[in-house]
Amino acid sequence: MxxxxxxxxxxxxxxxxxxxxxxxxxxxxxxxxxxxxxxxxxxxxxxxxxxxxxxxxxxxxxxxxxxxxxxxxxxxxxxxxxxxxxxxxxxxxxxxxxxxxxxxxxxxxxxxxxxxxxxxxxxxxxxxVLGMPGFTAYMGLLDIGQPKAGDTVVVAAASGAVGSVVGQIAKLKGCRIVGIAGGAEKCRYVIDELGFDDCIDHRAGDFPARLAAACADGIDVYFENVGGAVFDAVLPLLNPKARIPVCGLVANYNDTALPPGPDRLGLLARTLLTRRIKMQGFIIFDDYGDRYGEFLAVMADWVRDGKIKxxxxxxxxxxxxxxxxxxxxxxxxxxxxxxxxxxxxxxx
Amino acid sequence: MxxxxxxxxxxxxxxxxxxxxxxxxxxxxxxxxxxxxxxxxxxxxxxxxxxxxxxxxxxxxxxxxxxxxxxxxxxxxxxxxxxxxxxxxxxxxxxxxxxxxxxxxxxxxxxxxxxxxxxxxxxxxxxxVLGMPGFTAYMGLLDIGQPKAGDTVVVAAASGAVGSVVGQIAKLKGCRIVGIAGGAEKCRYVIDELGFDDCIDHRAGDFPARLAAACADGIDVYFENVGGAVFDAVLPLLNPKARIPVCGLVANYNDTALPPGPDRLGLLARTLLTRRIKMQGFIIFDDYGDRYGEFLAVMADWVRDGKIKxxxxxxxxxxxxxxxxxxxxxxxxxxxxxxxxxxxxxxx
CATH class of the missing domain: 3.90.180.10 (Medium-chain alcohol dehydrogenases, catalytic domain)
Incomplete structure (x- = not known):
């Protein structure tokens, strides 16, 4: 109908x-x-x-x-x-x-x-790309993530609405960008079409080891949109002074109870302390609504010029x-x- | 000898x-x-x-x-x-x-x-007060915590070297300041001598409920120096846009293994996301060494004038x-x- x-x-x-x-x-x-x-x-x-x-x-x-x-x-x-x-x-x-x-x-x-x-x-x-997901990628990466040229930036759901934009902006800023996606076809697209430096298939075996190999210099910015097993693999790779903007935790959305122990809440806090890491949640229009015009002007140019696909x-x-x-x-x-x-x- | x-x-x-x-x-x-x-x-x-x-x-x-x-x-x-x-x-x-x-x-x-x-x-x-602990309190509270007049600020080990300074600076900035300390004598000192608005004895019974009662408007800044059961009681009270500078986790320093489950790592991440919270670790001289002179000038005046005890x-x-x-x-x-x-x- x-x-x-x-x-x-x-x-x-x-x-x-x-x-x-x-x-x-x-x-x-x-x-x-x-x-x-x-x-x-x-x-x-x-x-x-x-x-x-x-x-x-x-x-x-x-x-x-x-x-x-x-x-x-x-x-x-x-x-x-x-x-x-x-x-x-x-x-x-x-x-x-x-x-x-x-x-x-x-x-x-x-x-x-x-x-x-x-x-x-x-x-x-x-x-x-010109709306909420693109805006989320733009502000989370640039305002909270503060990427510097040469940084290693990691983002999951890399072929998706937010992750694809995070990676392409990070690339424009001179970062090394490692995506994570589900399946070989998405990973090929992320590397070949979007220009990421690498992309790890989280469905293939030995994901943590392959992510570590792709991030030989550690991780400076982890743009968090999934949580779960991806975050577990990222945690030991975080560099001192790393930044973690948190816009979503899709891996946990269907959870009906907390997972079994041990309790790693203190481990996360200790990692933030000893490596001097900033982890910050944000809700795009609540936190950055007044900067939507700025975003739209920049992003519309990037899309028109083919810099962001x-x-x-x-x-x-x-x-x-x-x-x-x-x-x-x-x-x-x-x-x-x-x-x-x-x-x-x-x-x- | x-x-x-x-x-x-x-x-x-x-x-x-x-x-x-x-x-x-x-x-x-x-x-x-x-x-x-x-x-x-x-x-x-x-x-x-x-x-x-x-x-x-x-x-x-x-x-x-x-x-x-x-x-x-x-x-x-x-x-x-x-x-x-x-x-x-x-x-x-x-x-x-x-x-x-x-x-x-x-x-x-x-x-x-x-x-x-x-x-x-x-x-x-x-x-x-004029050295590492005072400097830790000063930069962590002011640079990461960003207290605003009317905010509720919570700090543990409130009679100690760092906590006592955190609370007194927050008070100078117009915040409501709730300390946490071990024992009635320390709590009396924190309120009567240091001028905190309230102080909760974490050794007395029903600590989480008494902390909640003392923070009726929630918590805007939690200065983290202890972790453990104090953080557990703070977590549900954090307001949207709260800030958590992390300078220490003394409650966990003697731990020999991770505590039993459930695993609350994802719960912490979800809390940071849904309440748009910033949690940031820092090591005072590594992160702020170049601002020690600024601190010392301000704090020496405050101590001389009796504003910081x-x-x-x-x-x-x-x-x-x-x-x-x-x-x-x-x-x-x-x-x-x-x-x-x-x-x-x-x-x-």
Missing amino acids: SQTRTVNRQITLASRPVGAPTASDFKMLETAVSAPAEGQVLLRNLYLSLDPYMRGRMSDAPSYAAPVGIGEVMGAGTVARVETSRHPDYRVGDLVLAYGGWQDFTLSDGSGVSRLGADMARPSLALG YREDIVDGLENAPQAFIGLLEGRNFGKLVVRIATSDTPA | SQTRTVNRQITLASRPVGAPTASDFKMLETAVSAPAEGQVLLRNLYLSLDPYMRGRMSDAPSYAAPVGIGEVMGAGTVARVETSRHPDYRVGDLVLAYGGWQDFTLSDGSGVSRLGADMARPSLALG YREDIVDGLENAPQAFIGLLEGRNFGKLVVRIATSDTPA
């Missing part, structure tokens, strides 16, 4: 996952499209961003954002067109970036909505969002995962 | 401790006092600083400094007088700060030696250094622990 003008398909949270989410944790509803009240716009969502952080919002454990309620529409960044406007700042046909959620249509009072240039050749990039993994159809999201947590996507909701710009 | 002009008593490392150090891990030797070669000075040590970091140097596990070798003299900061000089920069009678070690006399080529003003009323302060716990006699050090790791000292080696300024 594809997008129409009259039905609002909505994917809601049916139940809180225990461990990895399954299809039954989501439920699609069909509701009538609402008309905007005075001061509102009706947005028709064209592209939907799927990102690992959404797993956290499916849980009600304390996290960095309020959870999605049971029966509520799953949240997500979207690229949308203004379908009807009773808001002075928006006109019908405007292309915007919004937090429209997993649905065809969204009513908005304009908060959190920003206009995209009508000339934007590829609007979906506002969800990837990107890869999108586009899934067609809102109804396929749950399976695509489940696959994202397993690393089955290859590039920035985006759902194309509207296969035509003029729906039935 | 007291200091003489001819015998150099030296306390050496006899064996590497397993767990807490015992008296048999140290051995006192008596050697002849050496004459300086050209370019050297002979220093007579007057005061010896005992500090928790020395426990790390008794082990050969990787740490932030090379270990003391078996049979070698234990290292330590000392306040000393130049006894004989064949070095152009030093004259007999000069009062200096040096890394003289646990012994009566030290030969030096001048590296790491700095002259103290002849008018210094209380030279031992160069080992405490200090307390010394002075033990007489080099031979008592091992027991005093063992007590330090158990929290038996009350104030900055210093050994007075020379009970007279003119030895026999």
Whole structure:
């Protein structure tokens, strides 16, 4: 089924996952499209961003954002067109970036909505390299990671939306960049297309030893987006004065309990102390929202000049969002995962 | 036995401790006092600083400094007088700060030696509030901790050399400061004499609940110098954007193995991420050596004006250094622990 003008398909949270989410944790509803009240716009969502952080919002454990309620529409960044406007700042046909959620249509009072240039050749990039993931890579690496020429920088999920940008920016700054990815095909892409110095397949055997061999001079910046076994392999390789920006821990998102011991909390603290390491978590728009314009100006130039490459993994159809999201947590996507909701710009 | 002009008593490392150090891990030797070669000075040590970091140097596990070798003299900061000089920069009678070690006399080529003003009323302060511990408190709190007026700042070992200064500086910056100390007497001193807003006795029952009650608005800066059960109680109270300078983990120094599970390494990383926390280790002279002059100018004024108070716990006699050090790791000292080696300024 594809997008129409009259039905609002909505994917809601049916139940809180225990461990990895399954299809039954989501439920699609069909509701009538609402008309905007005075001061509102009706947005028709064209592209939907799927990102690992959404797993956290499916849980009600304390996290960095309020959870999605049971029966509520799953949240997500979207690229949308203004379908009807009773808001002075928006006109019908405007292309915007919004937090429209997993649905065809969204009513908005304009908060959190920003206009995209009508000339934007590829609007979906506002969800990837020019959007939240690219911004996360840019600020985390440059502001917290503080890479210097000659540093060894390591990032996991290296073919993904964040990791691919981290590595390419580090390369522009004169660093040696070692990626980590799942499978030989992704590793080839990371080295051959993105220009990383090396890429280690974490699914092949003896991952810690191969990572150590690729980081013969130790690790100066580890951009943390996965946690788990990757962090365990990174920890002994960290150099004095290393920096660890932490933007995600996808390996742990499905955990239902703490792993068995021994307890290494004190070991981590001791490593930070004896090697004088900085480890810092950040939430991109909360911590750096006022620098988005700076990022966008720089990154748009880099993308236009071919200095930063990107890869999108586009899934067609809102109804396929749950399976695509489940696959994202397993690393089955290859590039920035985006759902194309509207296969035509003029729906039935 | 007291200091003489001819015998150099030296306390050496006899064996590497397993767990807490015992008296048999140290051995006192008596050697002849050496004459300086050209370019050297002979220093007579007057005061010896005992500090928790020395426990790390008794082990050969990787740490932030090379270990003391078996049979070698234990290292330590000392306040000393130049006894004989064949070095152009030093004259007999000069009062200096040096890394003289646990012994009566030290030969030096001048590296790491700095002259103290002849008018210094209380030279031992160069080992405490005006020396390494005070400098650690100053830079860790101000540069990494970045306290703002109204923040809640927590520090353990609050009556000790570092903690007492952390709290008083935080108070000068307009923070609410909650100390943690062992025993009612220390807690009274921390509140009544040092002016902390509160102080929690970690030896009394229900420590985590009492700490939580004292930090009703959460914790914005936790100055980490102990680790262990204190950190466990602090972790759930940390506010978004909290800062954790890490200068020591004395609770763990005697550990012989990692504690039993569950493994909370990932829990710590997740806490840093979801609350956007910065945790950063530092080694004071390695990271901030070039700012010692700035510190000393500010702190000397504060001490002179009574804005920063200090307390010394002075033990007489080099031979008592091992027991005093063992007590330090158990929290038996009350104030900055210093050994007075020379009970007279003119030895026999």
